[in-house]
Amino acid sequence: DIQMTQSPSSLSASVGDRVTITCRASQSINRYLNWYQQKPGKAPKLLIYAASSLQSGVPSRFSGSGSGTDFALTISSLQPEDFATYYCQDSYITPWTFGQGTTVEVK
Amino acid sequence: QVQLEESGPGLVKPSETLSLTCTVSGGSFSPHYWSWIRQSPGKGLEYIGYVSHSGSSDYNPSLRSRVTISIDTAKNQFSLRLSSVTAADTAAYYCARVIWLGEVIYYYVLDVWGQGTTVIVSS
Numbered sequence A: 001d002i003q004m005t006q007s008p009s010s011l012s013a014s015v016g017d018r019v020t021i022t023c024r025a026s027q028s029i030n031r032y033l034n035w036y037q038q039k040p041g042k043a044p045k046l047l048i049y050a051a052s053s054l055q056s057g058v059p060s061r062f063s064g065s066g067s068g069t070d071f072a073l074t075i076s077s078l079q080p081e082d083f084a085t086y087y088c089q090d091s092y093i094t095p096w097t098f099g100q101g102t103t104v105e106v107k
Numbered sequence B: 001q002v003q004l005e006e007s008g009p010g011l012v013k014p015s016e017t018l019s020l021t022c023t024v025s026g027g028s029f030s031p032h033y034w035s036w037i038r039q040s041p042g043k044g045l046e047y048i049g050y051v052s053h054s055g056s057s058d059y060n061p062s063l064r065s066r067v068t069i070s071i072d073t074a075k076n077q078f079s080l081r082l083s084s085v086t087a088a089d090t091a092a093y094y095c096a097r098v099i100w101l102g103e104v105i106y107y108y109v110l111d112v113w114g115q116g117t118t119v120i121v122s123s
Helices: none
Strands: A004-007 A010-013 A019-025 A033-038 A045-049 A062-067 A070-075 A085-090 A102-106 B003-007 B018-025 B033-040 B044-052 B057-059 B067-072 B077-082 B091-101 B107-113 B117-121
Touching: A004 A085, A010 A019, A019 A033, A019 A085, A019 A102, A033 A062, A033 B107, A045 A062, A045 B107, A070 A085, A085 B044, B003 B091, B003 B107, B018 B033, B018 B091, B018 B117, B033 B067, B033 B107, B044 B067, B044 B077, B044 B091, B057 B067, B077 B091
Parallel strands: A010 A102
Antiparallel strands: A004 A019, A019 A070, A033 A045, A033 A085, A062 A070, A085 A102, B003 B018, B018 B077, B033 B044, B033 B091, B044 B057, B067 B077, B091 B107, B091 B117
């Protein structure tokens, strides 16, 4: 199975901050990388697919980058509704695997 | 607007079979895949498997010997059965739709999720 490793596991930030979360795959997955946002008690929500394509309806302050094994999710200006946990997911080959998550907390 | 809703027992005894159903409303089964994902504090988000609209399936090798995912298009439902459960199977279980996005290369995504249902394995 492909292993997905996110960093950091948590971070503290303020509204308006620029936030970057990284995800590393244990082998090359080209651009088969998705990002999800999850809030407590809710299901994950798709934000980014194909490493950098914004899902319909997702604010443009979210962006993704990378290919191969190294990827990043950036929030350009953190909003109050963005405090949540973020997961990367490989869709290169099943079993699809998820990173362990990065929690963005209020500073 | 496609919506998914999980249903099934919230408590299952060890060694028994966990059975969950996902009801799909507001959309067609074809040509999508339909997936089960679970989430536990210990293992995070874990892909269980998917079933296609035609009934073919894919399972996580770590669960393959115990899992069956089936589809009933007439009832707009797909189901998960996980046999011989232990405490390690305690988790929130989500059903989700799998679609493929892209123009030249297609990428699988889990674009619509149910709200999730918690299953506890305990005697």
